Amino acid sequence: MRLEISGVSRRYGRTPALENVSLSLFPGEILAVLGDSGCGKSTLLRLVAGLETPDAGEIHIDGRRVAGRGGSEPPDTRGVGLMFQDYALFPHLTVLANVRFGLNHLSSRQARAVALERLAEVGLAGREESYPATLSGGEAQRVALARALAPRPRVLLLDEPFSNLDAGTRERVRADTLAVLRQDGISAILVTHDAAEAVEFADRIALMRKGRLIQCDTAEALYRAPVSPFAARALGDVVTVAGIAAGGRLTTPLGTIPLPSSAPDGAVQVCLRPEAIRIVRRGEGVPGQVLRRSFAGASSRIDIEVPGLDAPLRLTAAQDAITGDSVELGLVEGGILVFPESERA
Numbered sequence: 557m558r559l560e561i562s563g564v565s566r567r568y569g570r571t572p573a574l575e576n577v578s579l580s581l582f583p584g585e586i587l588a589v590l591g592d593s594g595c596g597k598s599t600l601l602r603l604v605a606g607l608e609t610p611d612a613g614e615i616h617i618d619g620r621r622v623a624g625r626g627g628s629e630p631p632d633t634r635g636v637g638l639m640f641q642d643y644a645l646f647p648h649l650t651v652l653a654n655v656r657f658g659l660n661h662l663s664s665r666q667a668r669a670v671a672l673e674r675l676a677e678v679g680l681a682g683r684e685e686s687y688p689a690t691l692s693g694g695e696a697q698r699v700a701l702a703r704a705l706a707p708r709p710r711v712l713l714l715d716e717p718f719s720n721l722d723a724g725t726r727e728r729v730r731a732d733t734l735a736v737l738r739q740d741g742i743s744a745i746l747v748t749h750d751a752a753e754a755v756e757f758a759d760r761i762a763l764m765r766k767g768r769l770i771q772c773d774t775a776e777a778l779y780r781a782p783v784s785p786f787a788a789r790a791l792g793d794v795v796t797v798a799g800i801a802a803g804g805r806l807t808t809p810l811g812t813i814p815l816p817s818s819a820p821d822g823a824v825q826v827c828l829r830p831e832a833i834r835i836v837r838r839g840e841g842v843p844g845q846v847l848r849r850s851f852a853g854a855s856s857r858i859d860i861e862v863p864g865l866d867a868p869l870r871l872t873a874a875q876d877a878i879t880g881d882s883v884e885l886g887l888v889e890g891g892i893l894v895f896p897e898s899e900r901a
């Protein structure tokens with residue numbers, strides 16, 4: 557299954573929920589759509605599912621136009637499965653009947669066989685006669701997954717399906733869901749506002765902000781080469797400082813280094829990943845003072861005040877600096893991201 561979203565926009569009254577979004581989903585690929593509340597993630601899924609129509613742009617599934625100029629194909633013929641946060645199981649139906657729900661095109665025997673197979677796949681063999689009210693949150697979400705997968709959708713759309721589960725259950729259900737998708741080669745789009753979940757679940761991440769697609773790439777590429785300070789912050793910690801680029805050198809409150817990427821001379825924003833900042837030997841860096849040190853397992857978390865910075869630097873370091881210590885800091889190659897001063901998103 558290949559999904560192409562081309563230049564899609566959608567407004568609600570005067571609110572632009574999506575603006576000119578283009579994305580591809582390749583066969584068997586899992587894509588996470590990551591962004592804050594209200595950035596248009598669910599709207600994008602609803603457009604792909606056919607629950608809404610775009611104001612502009614087109615959506616193709618396997619080369620067939622399902623939305624855009626010339627009308628829309630209805631949701632039930634798109635081959636798209638849906639799974640939401642509130643698993644929406646029918647309370648008056650058994651687990652088996654819930655999973656059989658979308659299998660009306662099959663004979664009764666076939667539908668039962670497929671539903672049982674899907675329930676076994678999600679680890680719920682033996683629970684087919686239970687009612688939803690007797691299931692735990694994790695079990696209910698597994699039933700919802702079995703139901704969404706039963707008709708063998710070509711693409712599964714997942715709208716924050718794990719967010720109502722407690723931490724341990726969430727990880728298990730997420731891992732099992734991923735295993736089923738991989739095993740069956742089903743393409744999927746996961747909507748989430750949790751960067752760690754996006755990294756763990758998806759092959760690529762589409763980062764959105766205020767209805768716009770900011771960047772779509774692998775987690776590693778987003779971490780190493782974000783297109784903006786916003787994208788840099790979305791995946792991993794950064795400390796942002798002001799800098800000056802001149803003659804191939806970059807001057808920051810934490811020292812002067814060779815300019816790590818091409819940038820025109822002048823004022824720049826510098827986003828520093830934690831690994832770019834080191835405590836160095838005396839006389840080799842800029843001075844700072846340790847404000848606090850807290851336990852972080854094998855290493856320590858150290859907050860350091862540095863003259864010229866708006867906020868303390870937070871480093872995770874193996875060094876045993878103690879509160880009140882004077883230290884010196886320097887920059888090391890890798891994890892130094894330079895953006896024009898005007899860049900905001």
Ligand SMILES: Nc1ncnc2c1ncn2[C@@H]1O[C@H](COP(=O)(O)OP(=O)(O)OP(=O)(O)O)[C@@H](O)[C@H]1O
Pocket residue numbers: 568569571572573591592593594595596597598599600749
């Ligand atoms: N049916 C609707 N009527 C009016 N405005 C809507 C409607 N659906 C969404 N919106 C608005 O469109 C924007 C995008 O909403 P959407 O639900 O797609 O965001 P989201 O990223 O999924 O948010 P969340 O993470 O909170 O679910 C928001 O400003 C929202 O208020």
